[in-house]
Amino acid sequence: MATPMQARAADPAGTARSDAIVEVRDICKRYGDLEALRGINLDFERGKLTTLLGPSGCGKTTLLKIIAGLVPATSGQIRINGRVVTGPGPERAFVFQDFALMPWATVLRNVGFGLELKGVPQAERHRIARHYIGEVGLSGFEEKYPHELSGGMRQRVGIARAFSVNADVLLLDEPFSAVDEQNRRKFQEDLLRLVDKERKTFLFVTHSIEEAVYVSDRIVLLSPRPGRVSQIIEPAIDRTAAPDVIRRDKGYLDVVEEIWQGLRQYAE
């Protein structure tokens, strides 16, 4: 019970870490009169998977899109590798909740699209795309169109596309929310395997507590209206264990319960 939560009290803002690849400084976001985010300060450590978790309206997707450079912040700074960024950049790749696949393009072209935009020659980008199509388990589907794939398979295409551009940071916006429960679990396991293999930094947005605890090194809990950091939890779960063992592990279940206790006040 004590182990999973050890880091929380010591470092409430999660800042002042030695190897932060993404630094969020005093980010505020207003939409007219609506205050979506207030004074967000966070560091995201290189090579870790950090989850932004919270009820709807807490601004977790807005924060992710600000980090991605897709949405401008009202005030504050985002630094990637120590450099201030104001728009999208090659060191970040985004995975969209609704997949954002081009319906008129094959899986192969969709996966290679990030490279196509950068002017990578066709042979080279097809080679890279085929590699990542294999990595996400879609070999044999290269010439299919998105509408011929299931929701889960479409999101695998979105993830392969993000991997193809070789960014340091992958930003995933509720990637599994449109995927059914069985595929979701399989997907989470595959994601952990890819996290382990690709050695990249992952920022993951979800509203599922179980999902957050299962995949994350670190969970940032946001509270709504306006969105603020309310808690940071580091579930120290042994990920070498089999998925079924983890899901029954006492530490895992305790963290899920702990987060639920923190969030239940926001449930209607």
Add this chain to the structure above:
Amino acid sequence: MHMAASPHKVGATGGAGSGSSSIVETLAEFARRRKSFWVVVSLAILFTAWEIAGRVPISFAFPTFLETLSALIEMALDGTLLPAYLITFQPLLLGVAVSAVLGIGLGIVMGLSDKAEWLLAPVFIVLQAAPMAALVPLVTFVYGIGLVAKTLAVIMLALPVIVLNSYKAVRHVNPSLVDMCRSFQGTRMQQIFKIIIPDATPVLFAGLRLGIAAGFIGVMLAELLITPTGIGDLITYHRSVANYAHMYAAVASIIAVSTLTLAALQYVELRFLRPEKRRK
């Protein structure tokens, strides 16, 4: 599913062994699979109703379907129909081509830029709402009765529809795809040509189809209101000599040509521009 159904079907036909039931079964099978069967049925009902209405008759000026059909064949064979179409097609093709290029171009610019929208949208909304037939005589005053006036009549009807649909097509592009392009650092030009225009294509073509249909209306208005030429001349002439079967044949033929043109455009779109629609 299919594998299970077909042997059963074969067995049933073989067991019955009668010719008529096999024809019925073939037809039933065809009806189940083919859209074209239902198109034929739909046309057959329409033509039968027309034939009956002509035989009643609802008016002495209303020929039966078969009379009209034979008049159409006669006009096609005696060489009056083809030259008439060659004349009608000149302002139609010219007008539709100008409207398509200008309309899609302007529509896309209006979709991409708010200022272009504010500048141009009101003009085309008014033009689309205006009863254009009333303006055709005005065109005659300014441009006479030649090809220019008739081409203008086609453009007046086709252009607003194409512009407004192209504009809506661009405005309804999936914002998530545009974000995707931005997140991978696509330039504005890449965003327009690789995301916005391809994603807008279905609606652009819907606008083009409506525009061409409006162009047919425009050319008929021109040929009936300005000076009778081409198909308009055939209609006017046969009406004046009370040759109603021939008049209706000319009217029916232009409807058929218009319908076939739109179907051909749809085919071209699906075949060449929407690879994902080629296979189900």
